[in-house]
Amino acid sequence: xxxxxxxxxRKAIRAAIESAGRPLNAHEILDCAGRDLPDLxxxxxxxxxxxxxxxxFICRVEIAGQAARYELxxxxxxxxxxxxxxSRVFDVPGCGLAALNAPEGFAVREHEVVLRGLCSECxxxxxx
Amino acid sequence: xxxxxxxxxRKAIRAAIESAGRPLNAHEILDCAGRDLPDLxxxxxxxxxxxxxxxxFICRVEIAGQAARYELxxxxxxxxxxxxxxSRVFDVPGCGLAALNAPEGFAVREHEVVLRGLCSECxxxxxx
DNA sequence: GTGATATTGCAAACCTATTATCATTAAGAC
DNA sequence: GTCTTAATGATAATAGGTTTGCAATATCAC
Numbered sequence: 001x002x003x004x005x006x007x008x009x010r011k012a013i014r015a016a017i018e019s020a021g022r023p024l025n026a027h028e029i030l031d032c033a034g035r036d037l038p039d040l041x042x043x044x045x046x047x048x049x050x051x052x053x054x055x056x057f058i059c060r061v062e063i064a065g066q067a068a069r070y071e072l073x074x075x076x077x078x079x080x081x082x083x084x085x086x087s088r089v090f091d092v093p094g095c096g097l098a099a100l101n102a103p104e105g106f107a108v109r110e111h112e113v114v115l116r117g118l119c120s121e122c123x124x125x126x127x128x
Numbered sequence: 129x130x131x132x133x134x135x136x137x138r139k140a141i142r143a144a145i146e147s148a149g150r151p152l153n154a155h156e157i158l159d160c161a162g163r164d165l166p167d168l169x170x171x172x173x174x175x176x177x178x179x180x181x182x183x184x185f186i187c188r189v190e191i192a193g194q195a196a197r198y199e200l201x202x203x204x205x206x207x208x209x210x211x212x213x214x215s216r217v218f219d220v221p222g223c224g225l226a227a228l229n230a231p232e233g234f235a236v237r238e239h240e241v242v243l244r245g246l247c248s249e250c251x252x253x254x255x256x
Numbered sequence: 257g258t259g260a261t262a263t264t265g266c267a268a269a270c271c272t273a274t275t276a277t278c279a280t281t282a283a284g285a286c
Numbered sequence: 287g288t289c290t291t292a293a294t295g296a297t298a299a300t301a302g303g304t305t306t307g308c309a310a311t312a313t314c315a316c
Contacts, residue, residue, distance in 0.1 A: 041295040064190035099224035105248030112242045120233030169265040
């Protein structure tokens, strides 16, 4: 087994994800972590994400038509909100799903709920 | 404005979508419509889908990590089920969503619910 | 049937997210 | 500090779905 080294890059990437409070994609992470490490490369971000995911430190959040996003693993069951304006993804606490309605014979293993609309920052601007 | 011609290809593609009873992606449509028209090309399928969508005859169904699927437009509100085994997408009647839970200030315009698991055909096989 | 042209099929081109390559850099055990 | 080698950054390469270019074909108004 190869040892892991604590690099500035990994620290910055982990910090970005931990402090975001919402799922980030590779570029958002690059932008965020890149503020401290201007030379940070996108390849490093992807490599690090892959590793963090295999270590179950983060989990992937996939939204149709969007690049994969990542957030801390182990959060309480929740769903996501996609802002049509700024394309940011936010966590929606809890689960509003009351019934599954799957057809007879279908075995549901998991479910996803994605709300779409305008986040609190974009809603006012668009409403004007 | 250019007139539209009724070609065998378009008829076969529309028929495939109308008779499917579930959302199909370009390749599924090619396979299905291709049974009657062996020479049908994937480019024609894409061109036709684009047109049918702009005419609001069909609507796009997007599922994370999957190629776009299409189904007849104007169906009653419903959601989708993705089979982890055969990768087919099925319609789930109704909507089990009781609450949206969007954060304060967020404006929800629409929502998607995707169930994942095994369809009735794949569930028994896997359960053995 | 004839002719104008919308449509097709094939293949090459695109696009965008992600991965691999590889020379260079820098952790960290000694 | 030295050395081994894991990790990085820049860039080329992938991969898959989708689009486009173009010559050949088929629709349909006449």
